[in-house]
Amino acid sequence: MAVHPAYLPAGQQCGKSAGMMIVFANSKGGVGKSTLAVHLAVWLFDMGHSVALLDADRQRSSSVWLHEAEPAIATRAAWTPEDCVTAVRQLQQDHAFVIGDGQASLDDLGRTLLLMADLAVLPVTPSILDVRSVQQATGVLRYAQELNRGGPEGRLLLNRMRRRDVISREVTAAMPGLGLQLCAAQIRDLQAFRDAAQQGTVVTRMGRRGENAAADVKRAFAELLSDSQHPSSN
Ligand SMILES: Nc1ncnc2c1ncn2[C@@H]1O[C@H](COP(=O)(O)OP(=O)(O)O)[C@@H](O)[C@H]1O
Numbered sequence: 229m230a231v232h233p234a235y236l237p238a239g240q241q242c243g244k245s246a247g248m249m250i251v252f253a254n255s256k257g258g259v260g261k262s263t264l265a266v267h268l269a270v271w272l273f274d275m276g277h278s279v280a281l282l283d284a285d286r287q288r289s290s291s292v293w294l295h296e297a298e299p300a301i302a303t304r305a306a307w308t309p310e311d312c313v314t315a316v317r318q319l320q321q322d323h324a325f326v327i328g329d330g331q332a333s334l335d336d337l338g339r340t341l342l343l344m345a346d347l348a349v350l351p352v353t354p355s356i357l358d359v360r361s362v363q364q365a366t367g368v369l370r371y372a373q374e375l376n377r378g379g380p381e382g383r384l385l386l387n388r389m390r391r392r393d394v395i396s397r398e399v400t401a402a403m404p405g406l407g408l409q410l411c412a413a414q415i416r417d418l419q420a421f422r423d424a425a426q427q428g429t430v431v432t433r434m435g436r437r438g439e440n441a442a443a444d445v446k447r448a449f450a451e452l453l454s455d456s457q458h459p460s461s462n
């Protein structure tokens with residue numbers, strides 16, 4: 229992704245480096261925001277990057293899960309837009325990556341999270357309701373881009389896909405019409421993701437039991453970060 233200098237956070241425009249903020253957002257629950265946020269955080273950590281998680285969901289599922297999976301990763305919770313701004317800026321000073329996990333609504337807090345993101349990832353699962361929720365989220369993303377006169381960049385990421393499932397195929401076919409870049413990598417619906425959540429770990433640390441799921445997330449995350457111009461992603 230070729231990031232125009234105007235897309236970069238204020239810190240980088242004046243030469244200082246601030247951590248890259250990657251937010252998982254969607255106005256729908258159950259699409260895998262928390263699952264993917266936790267997995268991305270641990271994947272980056274295991275590659276030696278400094279990473280923190282900002283949990284902006286009152287259910288706190290991702291921060292509790294991440295604390296179990298890898299207590300060395302800093303987590304913060306934010307439940308108001310004001311907390312969110314303060315927490316993101318502080319975490320960005322000390323970490324190369326800040327992963328934001330939003331709640332299933334694009335209210336003031338969800339919008340603030342998007343406004344502060346360098347990259348917004350919208351997970352989509354095979355349900356026609358998902359296409360509607362992504363249309364809504366895309367509208368909020370455009371609003372954030374307009375206010376920022378640039379970023380965040382947006383990416384759609386298909387999650388919980390089933391190869392022989394008609395809805396999976398229909399949702400894939402609907403993606404180009406949503407006006408956002410779609411990741412080529414897709415994440416399959418695999419039991420290992422549910423087991424990982426139950427066991428307080430991540431599929432990339434589950435050995436053979438998690439190998440298919442691990443291959444999917446690694447491919448997707450590598451694609452999300454591969455062509456980013458953000459200093460933290462290189
Ligand atoms: N690729 C996947 N395969 C199987 N189950 C998944 C996958 N991604 C997420 N899940 C499961 O779907 C449910 C919702 O995921 P979650 O990450 O909590 O969504 P959100 O944060 O968007 O509400 C959880 O039970 C989770 O284990």
Ligand SMILES: [Mg+2]
Pocket residue numbers: 261262263285289290330331
């Ligand atoms: Mg969640």
